[in-house]
Amino acid sequence: MSSLAEPAHRSLRAQTFRAALPDRLIALGLVLPALLFLVVTFIAPIGALLMKSVDNAEPAAVLVETLPAIGAWDGVGLPPEPVFAALAADLKAAQKNRTAAGLGKRLNYELPGMRSKILSAARAVSKIETPPAGGWTEAITGIDPVWKDTQTWSVLQRNASPVTAHYLLNSLDLTRGPDGAIAAVPESEAIFLTILGRTLFIAAVVTLGTLVLGYPLAYAAAIAPPAVAATLMLFVLLPLWTSLLVRTTAWVVLLQSNGVINDFMMRLGFTSEPVQLIFTRFGTLAAMIHIQLPFTVLPIYSVMRQIPQTQLRAARSLGAGPLSAFWRIYAPQTIPGVSAGCLITFILSLGYYLTPALVGGATDQMMSNFISDFINRDLNWGLASALGTVLLLTTLALYAVYVRVLGADRIRLG
Amino acid sequence: MRGTLKHLAIGAAFVAASMSMASAAELSIMSFGGAYQEAQRKAYFETYTAKTGTKIIEQEYGGEIAKIKAQIEAGGTTLDVVDVDAPTLQQGCDEGLYEILDWSKIGPQEDWIPGTSSDCGVGTIVYATVLAYDTEKLANGPTTIADLFDTAKFPGKRGLWKNPMSNLEFALLADGVPAAEVYATLSTPEGLDRAFAKLDTIKKDAVWWEAGAQPPQLLASGEVVMTTVWNGRIANANKEGKKFAIVWDNQLLDTDYWVIPKGAKNLDLAYDFIAHTADPKVMAGISNYITYGPVRKAAAEFINPEMLDKLPTAPANMTKAMTIDYGFWGDNGEEIRKRFTTWLAQ
Numbered sequence: 137m138s139s140l141a142e143p144a145h146r147s148l149r150a151q152t153f154r155a156a157l158p159d160r161l162i163a164l165g166l167v168l169p170a171l172l173f174l175v176v177t178f179i180a181p182i183g184a185l186l187m188k189s190v191d192n193a194e195p196a197a198v199l200v201e202t203l204p205a206i207g208a209w210d211g212v213g214l215p216p217e218p219v220f221a222a223l224a225a226d227l228k229a230a231q232k233n234r235t236a237a238g239l240g241k242r243l244n245y246e247l248p249g250m251r252s253k254i255l256s257a258a259r260a261v262s263k264i265e266t267p268p269a270g271g272w273t274e275a276i277t278g279i280d281p282v283w284k285d286t287q288t289w290s291v292l293q294r295n296a297s298p299v300t301a302h303y304l305l306n307s308l309d310l311t312r313g314p315d316g317a318i319a320a321v322p323e324s325e326a327i328f329l330t331i332l333g334r335t336l337f338i339a340a341v342v343t344l345g346t347l348v349l350g351y352p353l354a355y356a357a358a359i360a361p362p363a364v365a366a367t368l369m370l371f372v373l374l375p376l377w378t379s380l381l382v383r384t385t386a387w388v389v390l391l392q393s394n395g396v397i398n399d400f401m402m403r404l405g406f407t408s409e410p411v412q413l414i415f416t417r418f419g420t421l422a423a424m425i426h427i428q429l430p431f432t433v434l435p436i437y438s439v440m441r442q443i444p445q446t447q448l449r450a451a452r453s454l455g456a457g458p459l460s461a462f463w464r465i466y467a468p469q470t471i472p473g474v475s476a477g478c479l480i481t482f483i484l485s486l487g488y489y490l491t492p493a494l495v496g497g498a499t500d501q502m503m504s505n506f507i508s509d510f511i512n513r514d515l516n517w518g519l520a521s522a523l524g525t526v527l528l529l530t531t532l533a534l535y536a537v538y539v540r541v542l543g544a545d546r547i548r549l550g
Numbered sequence: 551m552r553g554t555l556k557h558l559a560i561g562a563a564f565v566a567a568s569m570s571m572a573s574a575a576e577l578s579i580m581s582f583g584g585a586y587q588e589a590q591r592k593a594y595f596e597t598y599t600a601k602t603g604t605k606i607i608e609q610e611y612g613g614e615i616a617k618i619k620a621q622i623e624a625g626g627t628t629l630d631v632v633d634v635d636a637p638t639l640q641q642g643c644d645e646g647l648y649e650i651l652d653w654s655k656i657g658p659q660e661d662w663i664p665g666t667s668s669d670c671g672v673g674t675i676v677y678a679t680v681l682a683y684d685t686e687k688l689a690n691g692p693t694t695i696a697d698l699f700d701t702a703k704f705p706g707k708r709g710l711w712k713n714p715m716s717n718l719e720f721a722l723l724a725d726g727v728p729a730a731e732v733y734a735t736l737s738t739p740e741g742l743d744r745a746f747a748k749l750d751t752i753k754k755d756a757v758w759w760e761a762g763a764q765p766p767q768l769l770a771s772g773e774v775v776m777t778t779v780w781n782g783r784i785a786n787a788n789k790e791g792k793k794f795a796i797v798w799d800n801q802l803l804d805t806d807y808w809v810i811p812k813g814a815k816n817l818d819l820a821y822d823f824i825a826h827t828a829d830p831k832v833m834a835g836i837s838n839y840i841t842y843g844p845v846r847k848a849a850a851e852f853i854n855p856e857m858l859d860k861l862p863t864a865p866a867n868m869t870k871a872m873t874i875d876y877g878f879w880g881d882n883g884e885e886i887r888k889r890f891t892t893w894l895a896q
């Protein structure tokens with residue numbers, strides 16, 4: 137029986153599959169544009185960012201002969217003559233193709249001062265037509281003492297790899313010592329962990345601020361008559377329709393020393409001197425909380441709207457006090473909205489750039505401000521990507537913890 | 551059939567002709583916007599369009615060299631000529647982002663003031679980073695760069711460029727280091743410490759600006775009592791009725807350059823435009839609109855006499871002037887900037 141039924145069963149399954157195939161293809165076709173869009177605008181750029189943070193193309197592109205030659209060097213004393221000869225050939229080519237500065241800039245990240253050392257070595261080597269009598273070792277070490285230093289050569293050697301951990305280490309305030317061991321950077325240069333901590337702190341305070349201000353507002357809107365609720369929500373939404381730049385500039389006008397707030401306070405006699413509000417942490421937080429408020433309020437509001445008011449009345453009729461009824465019956469049901477709102481605000485706050493730049497002082501600048509500096513001004517895209525990677529991984533890790541503690545099903549937008 | 555082919559051929563020729571006309575008649579130029587680009591428009595762009603009929607497509611940026619690099623790496627730039635400042639000139643030249651110039655198409659390179667021409671860039675104007683204040687708020691204002699650091703004599707906030715360049719120089723000058731020894735001092739660890747120690751004294755009073763348009767606003771709003779600023783921005787604010795004054799003591803001189811991004815589509819036209827602006831008379835013309843001086847020796851005689859004493863290059867303003875050393879900043883900028891950023895964040 138079963139031996140007979142089996143093929144029939146299988147063919148039935150195949151038939152169902154075949155019958156459903158057009159539908160599936162259509163479904164796939166419908167999803168495809170969104171999928172492609174995601175790949176092109178989201179997954180590919182993030183992949184490129186991750187690649188860039190470990191990319192080490194410059195040394196291999198210029199030191200074509202030196203890097204293979206130096207591979208066998210044991211790290212003791214100076215490398216043998218063929219390595220020097222290879223370096224001479226590479227530097228000559230670099231001088232001709234004008235690529236020496238690019239290499240120098242890359243090595244400068246690991247050995248300060250190398251930019252000009254590489255440039256001057258390339259210039260000097262190019263003037264030597266034939267192999268010098270004393271060999272290239274003598275000629276090159278004669279150009280600058282840096283070439284007698286084993287550290288220079290070990291840095292070259294470890295850059296033979298097409299990938300480097302330099303940028304990622306650097307973005308965590310770490311560096312490789314002369315012996316290749318990972319060590320902390322000098323205190324006067326340790327900055328990125330502080331910035332990361334500051335970024336997380338500001339995002340957390342902004343999230344808390346929006347929650348404290350937004351929760352009662354959402355509740356008021358949820359229990360108000362429809363007309364009042366609509367007006368309240370309009371006021372919440374209105375700022376969302378204004379550009380971020382405009383809102384931030386408005387805060388500049390409000391906060392500056394001769395601005396609206398200071399004028400008002402001085403007229404009322406609260407203070408005789410203008411209070412420093414702009415370029416402070418307070419100003420940054422105030423502006424960011426204002427800008428983020430709708431993002432926290434909306435999910436909470438939409439979850440609250442679905443909680444029947446009758447439950448509160450039922451709790452009261454069964455003897456619960458007003459606070460107890462609210463806290464034990466109503467509040468727990470709003471948690472999915474609170475989680476969603478806080479998560480959105482927290483993650484958006486991590487990436488703030490414009491508001492700290494315009495309203496904050498030097499000690500309020502967040503991760504994105506530094507990323508932008510490294511991209512735009514220093515052209516150190518490797519370090520910028522590494523900082524981006526650190527921020528991305530931190531965000532993902534926090535998200536994972538959040539979901540683990542709360543459960544993914546307890547985050548709802550409504 | 552033959553008729554169709556003929557039509558096609560005519561059509562193709564027409565399209566080709568119109569395309570070449572379009573590309574020949576347009577030149578894309580990027581500069582720093584604001585009062586400066588306004589002056590360039592009047593002195594350079596409009597005169598060039600009047601002379602040749604070439605339409606100039608203007609773009610603006612804030613000196614972010616990344617824009618040029620990203621375009622070139624993405625496989626082709628839409629820019630033909632870009633105005634860059636000296637550090638950007640060096641950075642881009644190092645990275646191979648600019649065309650190596652054929653000076654025979656531009657003019658006699660030896661006529662440029664030393665240090666204002668290179669393989670990659672053609673100097674256009676010289677400007678200065680100076681100290682400025684509002685005479686309406688401060689009757690007896692600062693007179694020397696040392697006053698920038700004198701919080702007892704001039705209490706209040708100071709606007710400073712958020713960049714170690716200029717601030718470290720000013721710090722050492724105010725600390726009594728002669729202009730000629732500033733970079734030698736900065737090259738030593740002790741000298742660098744000394745500059746940062748001097749900056750420490752006004753750190754809590756500093757307001758850091760990033761865009762050139764910010765310092766005049768900071769002065770106007772009373773946010774700061776004095777600020778370092780690019781001199782042209784002050785002159786232009788004064789045109790709008792402000793009463794700002796410049797302290798020329800220890801001004802830091804600096805140059806702007808034209809560069810041609812590598813792979814520019816209208817290379818010949820770019821050269822032609824640069825040659826036009828390098829003409830001594832045209833070059834001197836920009837001083838009518840903004841108080842920046844021309845960098846060609848031959849242009850000196852064409853400067854509007856009324857503007858002469860307002861330029862950084864006026865003899866009376868030049869007595870204690872100093873030129874920013876980009877060789878120094880190219881070698882040490884990376885390290886110092888990192889220290890500066892860390893210092894700021896502490």
